Amino acid sequence: GRIRVEGDTTAEFRRPSVGLRRGGPGLGATGWTRRIGQDLTFKIDYLDPDRYGVQVDGLPDGFYTKSIHAGEADVLYSGVDLTSRAPAEVEILVSPKAGLVFGVVRNPDANQPAPGATVVLVPNDKQRLAIPAFYHQAASDQRGRFNFKNVAPGDYKVYAWEDVESTAWMDPEFMKPLESKGEAVTVAENAQATVQINLIPARSERQLGQ
Numbered sequence: 001g002r003i004r005v006e007g008d009t010t011a012e013f014r015r016p017s018v019g020l021r022r023g024g025p026g027l028g029a030t031g032w033t034r035r036i037g038q039d040l041t042f043k044i045d046y047l048d049p050d051r052y053g054v055q056v057d058g059l060p061d062g063f064y065t066k067s068i069h070a071g072e073a074d075v076l077y078s079g080v081d082l083t084s085r086a087p088a089e090v091e092i093l094v095s096p097k098a099g100l101v102f103g104v105v106r107n108p109d110a111n112q113p114a115p116g117a118t119v120v121l122v123p124n125d126k127q128r129l130a131i132p133a134f135y136h137q138a139a140s141d142q143r144g145r146f147n148f149k150n151v152a153p154g155d156y157k158v159y160a161w162e163d164v165e166s167t168a169w170m171d172p173e174f175m176k177p178l179e180s181k182g183e184a185v186t187v188a189e190n191a192q193a194t195v196q197i198n199l200i201p202a203r204s205e206r207q208l209g210q
Contacts, residue, residue: 001090025053026130113144157182
């Protein structure tokens with residue numbers, strides 16, 4: 001396959017990589033990774049017949065993966081189907097118009113910024129919910145500030161926890177009682193969005209999980 005860059009850009013691509021998730025974009029760990037050549041092409045051999053999610057890492061700041069096609073088929077959310085035969089060449093379109101989200105976490109009990117919180121950007125789109133690449137995670141600094149770079153445009157919610165198990169935010173049962181604790185944010189192409197979010201205390205999380 002190959003990477004195609006949307007529009008004009010002076011950004012330098014320092015050998016990004018393509019990874020495959022066996023079973024689809026939302027399943028399993030990335031099992032096959034290949035560096036993309038200077039001509040922005042790649043080749044991955046000896047794959048078993050299966051469905052594979054495609055993930056691009058190492059893009060310059062400001063870029064996001066806009067679409068992935070295998071021939072005429074859009075496989076961004078479904079993955080590449082290799083159960084019958086190899087598809088047409090995979091084309092990955094990347095755009096330099098990623099969004100930026102930044103904000104502050106506050107402790108509502110103390111009415112002060114909350115440093116060291118785990119802040120997560122969670123997609124609203126059902127097609128994106130099971131795909132780790134559409135989530136962003138950061139830790140708030142000493143002033144409670146955080147930012148997410150290279151965000152694909154769309155609708156999200158931001159959550160901030162005092163203490164939370166890694167990737168718990170991808171579990172629908174865990175997130176269901178916390179829906180009101182997130183702050184909605186819409187990310188547009190090449191735009192910045194700001195949000196202020198209240199900390200979810202560790203005790204609150206335990207109570208909601210009971």
